[in-house]
Amino acid sequence: MALLESTHRRKNPLTGRWVLVSPHRNNRPWLGATEAVNENVLPKHDESCPLCPSNTRANGDSNPDYKYTHVFRNDFGALTPNASEQLQSLESDSDLFIADEASGECRVICFSPEHNKTLPELEHDALHEVVKTWKENYTELAQQYECVQVFENKGEIMGCSQPHPHGQVWAHSHLSTEIEAEDTQQLAYYKKHGTAMLADYAQKEQADQTRVVFENEHWLVVVPFWAAWPFETMLVTKDNIQNFSQLNDAQTDSLAQALKVLTTKYDNVFNCSFPYSMGWHNAPANRGSDEQHWRLHAHFYPPLLRSATVKKHMVGYEMLGESQRDLSAETAASILKAASTTHYKDTAG
Amino acid sequence: MALLESTHRRKNPLTGRWVLVSPHRNNRPWLGATEAVNENVLPKHDESCPLCPSNTRANGDSNPDYKYTHVFRNDFGALTPNASEQLQSLESDSDLFIADEASGECRVICFSPEHNKTLPELEHDALHEVVKTWKENYTELAQQYECVQVFENKGEIMGCSQPHPHGQVWAHSHLSTEIEAEDTQQLAYYKKHGTAMLADYAQKEQADQTRVVFENEHWLVVVPFWAAWPFETMLVTKDNIQNFSQLNDAQTDSLAQALKVLTTKYDNVFNCSFPYSMGWHNAPANRGSDEQHWRLHAHFYPPLLRSATVKKHMVGYEMLGESQRDLSAETAASILKAASTTHYKDTAG
Ligand SMILES: O=P(O)(O)O[C@H]1O[C@H](CO)[C@@H](O)[C@H](O)[C@H]1O
Ligand SMILES: O=P(O)(O)O[C@H]1O[C@H](CO)[C@@H](O)[C@H](O)[C@H]1O
Numbered sequence: 001m002a003l004l005e006s007t008h009r010r011k012n013p014l015t016g017r018w019v020l021v022s023p024h025r026n027n028r029p030w031l032g033a034t035e036a037v038n039e040n041v042l043p044k045h046d047e048s049c050p051l052c053p054s055n056t057r058a059n060g061d062s063n064p065d066y067k068y069t070h071v072f073r074n075d076f077g078a079l080t081p082n083a084s085e086q087l088q089s090l091e092s093d094s095d096l097f098i099a100d101e102a103s104g105e106c107r108v109i110c111f112s113p114e115h116n117k118t119l120p121e122l123e124h125d126a127l128h129e130v131v132k133t134w135k136e137n138y139t140e141l142a143q144q145y146e147c148v149q150v151f152e153n154k155g156e157i158m159g160c161s162q163p164h165p166h167g168q169v170w171a172h173s174h175l176s177t178e179i180e181a182e183d184t185q186q187l188a189y190y191k192k193h194g195t196a197m198l199a200d201y202a203q204k205e206q207a208d209q210t211r212v213v214f215e216n217e218h219w220l221v222v223v224p225f226w227a228a229w230p231f232e233t234m235l236v237t238k239d240n241i242q243n244f245s246q247l248n249d250a251q252t253d254s255l256a257q258a259l260k261v262l263t264t265k266y267d268n269v270f271n272c273s274f275p276y277s278m279g280w281h282n283a284p285a286n287r288g289s290d291e292q293h294w295r296l297h298a299h300f301y302p303p304l305l306r307s308a309t310v311k312k313h314m315v316g317y318e319m320l321g322e323s324q325r326d327l328s329a330e331t332a333a334s335i336l337k338a339a340s341t342t343h344y345k346d347t348a349g
Numbered sequence: 350m351a352l353l354e355s356t357h358r359r360k361n362p363l364t365g366r367w368v369l370v371s372p373h374r375n376n377r378p379w380l381g382a383t384e385a386v387n388e389n390v391l392p393k394h395d396e397s398c399p400l401c402p403s404n405t406r407a408n409g410d411s412n413p414d415y416k417y418t419h420v421f422r423n424d425f426g427a428l429t430p431n432a433s434e435q436l437q438s439l440e441s442d443s444d445l446f447i448a449d450e451a452s453g454e455c456r457v458i459c460f461s462p463e464h465n466k467t468l469p470e471l472e473h474d475a476l477h478e479v480v481k482t483w484k485e486n487y488t489e490l491a492q493q494y495e496c497v498q499v500f501e502n503k504g505e506i507m508g509c510s511q512p513h514p515h516g517q518v519w520a521h522s523h524l525s526t527e528i529e530a531e532d533t534q535q536l537a538y539y540k541k542h543g544t545a546m547l548a549d550y551a552q553k554e555q556a557d558q559t560r561v562v563f564e565n566e567h568w569l570v571v572v573p574f575w576a577a578w579p580f581e582t583m584l585v586t587k588d589n590i591q592n593f594s595q596l597n598d599a600q601t602d603s604l605a606q607a608l609k610v611l612t613t614k615y616d617n618v619f620n621c622s623f624p625y626s627m628g629w630h631n632a633p634a635n636r637g638s639d640e641q642h643w644r645l646h647a648h649f650y651p652p653l654l655r656s657a658t659v660k661k662h663m664v665g666y667e668m669l670g671e672s673q674r675d676l677s678a679e680t681a682a683s684i685l686k687a688a689s690t691t692h693y694k695d696t697a698g
Contacts (some may be wrong), residue, residue: 006450007427007428007450007451007452007453008448008449008450008451009448009451009523010446010447010448011449013444013445013447017526018449018525018526022428024429025425025426025427045428050400055541076374077374078356078369078371078374078666078673078675079356079371079485080356081368094553095362095538095541096362096546096550096553096574097359097574098357098359098360098362098554099357099358099360099576100357100359100360101358102357102369103356104356140544142602149666149670151665151666152545152666153665158662158664158665159662159664160660160664168665168666170666170670174358174367176367176670176671177367177670177671178668178669178670179670181522189444192444193444197444197445197586197636200445201445205444206444206447225445225446225448226447242605244418248601250416265487276666277664277665277669278665279665279666279668279669281669297671299668301668312508313502313507313508315508315509315626316501316508316517316627316628317498317519317628318508318649319527319626319628319650320500320527320626320628320630320648321498321519321526321527321528322525322526322527323526324427326427327592339581345643
């Protein structure tokens with residue numbers, strides 16, 4: 001199939017941006033930076049960790065002796081409440097110097113009391129609690145803020161400053177650039193077709209199976225046709241839901257299972273704790289419409305390319321032109337499909 | 350001034366994307382990854398380097414014994430000529446699976462025969478030759494391709510796989526996502542105001558001086574109001590020129606000087622060889638119009654944040670929401686302004 005071997009571009013219908021695909025380039029030699037693998041064996045509890053149970057944080061607060069998850073406001077959040085009041089008079093002074101107020105709230109979600117665990121190493125009930133915590137925080141913050149961004153940075157090479165398993169929530173009243181782009185694109189598709197873009201997309205991928213990594217009753221994991229990162233995936237609902245607050249118990253349970261399978265497969269690709277940034281795209285909140293053009297979905301953006309130490313750099317051409325990949329989405333999907341669902345650490349002994 | 354201290358957003362008028370600015374967050378503690386500084390002393394000539402004069406490359410070609418610059422086709426280019434012929438039947442099969450052919454050419458530009466030099470360490474005449482080489486290659490490739498992307502990845506942390514000083518040119522017939530965005534935005538501004546966006550912008554920054562790092566007769570170096578990377582700069586023409594082929598001798602000379610000053614200042618911020626991706630945005634070629642809405646400009650995207658080893662990671666929130674910065678553009682500009690124009694290596698002894 002010509003599409004898999006020759007250079008071509010694919011368009012991301014959620015953002016309108018393209019990616020350049022150069023499958024022939026997979027075999028070029030690599031002389032550049034490799035990343036150190038942090039093989040430090042971590043303790044189950046670290047006295048100096050601000051996320052471990054019962055420890056005291058920089059601001060003096062103590063963490064409870066939590067059993068599953070624990071949520072607190074980020075002491076160094078990028079967003080703070082009421083910034084708008086401090087900035088009453090901030091207005092665009094032309095088409096060149098455009099600024100706007102931004103207020104919001106940043107929270108940290110500890111995924112487990114155990115310092116040395118990662119998502120694929122959690123039991124099913126613990127993962128179920130993680131999803132429930134995402135849902136609860138989303139639901140609460142969405143009452144006040146239009147845009148509630150739930151995400152996880154995993155691994156030092158993703159800028160994660162804390163090995164303790166955790167994610168974040170940044171909530172604000174404006175729509176972020178990415179949410180605005182996805183909203184615009186999905187709405188245009190809905191107006192044209194009368195159906196939701198991601199519902200149609202999930203159905204077509206399910207029928208074709210080429211890029212499907214895993215599916216269960218309520219969720220589909222697919223390497224999107226337009227994936228930019230080597231092992232990028234999208235985790236998308238099969239149901240008619242637009243945001244976390246709509247998740248019922250069965251969908252929550254099914255999601256916990258999908259998370260376990262996907263993150264286990266990731267770790268098994270290179271037998272390492274697979275770094276990534278992942279996060280949820282919910283429909284904007286509080287618009288008083290039913291948001292039928294949206295489907296709840298998560299993006300996983302992992303940087304590793306060839307091994308635990310060689311990552312894809314989105315640099316020069318990518319920053320100035322557009323994303324570029326060597327490995328095709330179809331090849332990446334077949335590698336992830338083939339990866340075991342038993343974590344490599346569990347098969348070691 | 351409230352704008353500098355409270356959280357706010359600024360809009361990039363060239364792309365339409367926003368950046369979240371959190372100046373209060375500058376002082377948060379850092380426990381995450383630090384980057385190794387590669388302090389290896391490199392030889393002037395490296396027998397095993399495919400870019401050094403007189404050496405033989407993987408494909409068997411020998412480099413000439415060049416004095417200033419040397420250009421060759423990338424043996425592992427992401428783009429190859431005539432990909433379109435191999436892909437005759439590639440067509441969008443819906444609004445979800447959108448693909449397009451992409452053919453083009455990738456070249457490597459060696460900036461100096463000396464393996465251990467970087468741009469700020471080159472003499473003025475050598476930098477003049479670098480600019481001339483950019484111009485020549487742009488002019489030749491623009492006869493065949495609409496989009497000619499000249500860029501440099503510098504430093505291992507930017508994925509640069511080769512320490513020998515070099516840049517690249519990727520040329521293709523389609524407009525890349527970034528060029529298309531900048532073209533659309535500049536055209537809309539031109540239609541509304543009857544003047545070029547970047548001409549107006551350069552004038553306002555020149556008048557204000559707050560964000561100006563350096564200027565000479567023909568060029569302005571500014572930390573854009575909407576900068577996303579901590580020490581991001583834009584190098585923009587003061588003249589009515591849209592692309593490299595229009596550069597006259599005075600503009601070329603003035604650009605060589607501006608490059609020397611900017612890259613020297615960068616190295617002096619943290620007394621290290623400052624990594625970055627930089628590249629030129631020319632107006633699209635071959636459209637048969639005079640492209641008065643464009644101005645030729647370069648973007649410098651350097652990742653360092655606090656020291657030679659601590660970089661800004663554009664991860665989680667940034668990938669899923671929008672770019673975020675702590676250091677304000679104004680503070681970054683004042684640091685760059687204050688940095689010496691004598692390279693730290695020259696003041697050491
Ligand atoms: O061409 P190089 O230097 O080997 O490769 C580098 O620059 C390219 C263009 O920005 C990127 O696509 C690669 O990810 C990066 O490693
Ligand atoms: O909040 P953290 O984990 O300290 O910081 C990390 O994630 C943030 C949100 O994606 C980024 O803005 C930072 O650059 C990154 O280092």
